Amino acid sequence: MKDKENSAFTEALARNTLDDIPSPKSNAKEIVGLVKSSGRVTGYQLSDGSTVSKQEGVDLARQGEIKGVGIAHRKDTEYLKSLPDGSENNNLNNLPSVSG
Numbered sequence: 001m002k003d004k005e006n007s008a009f010t011e012a013l014a015r016n017t018l019d020d021i022p023s024p025k026s027n028a029k030e031i032v033g034l035v036k037s038s039g040r041v042t043g044y045q046l047s048d049g050s051t052v053s054k055q056e057g058v059d060l061a062r063q064g065e066i067k068g069v070g071i072a073h074r075k076d077t078e079y080l081k082s083l084p085d086g087s088e089n090n091n092l093n094n095l096p097s098v099s100g
Helices: 003-016 054-062
Strands: 031-037 040-046 051-053 069-074 077-082
Touching: 040 054, 051 054, 054 069, 054 077
Parallel strands: none
Antiparallel strands: 031 040, 040 051, 069 077
């Protein structure tokens, strides 16, 4: 497979792991940092400087208030995942950790 085709396939596969891909509003915020406790993500820092819990982040994303993310789940817990866009730099797991 060519690199471009492989990238498109990988992005499509990643999108299929998401439960929901909300449509962001024009003024939606971005996630710029992860709030962690004992190495686990417990919340998100947004581009306006505010921090929200993991569940608040999911709720805001569902309302179109956060862009560049989709909603996934593990067992009974929902969380946000970066939408694949071919760039590793803006993936959530590459963002800095911040204190809540």
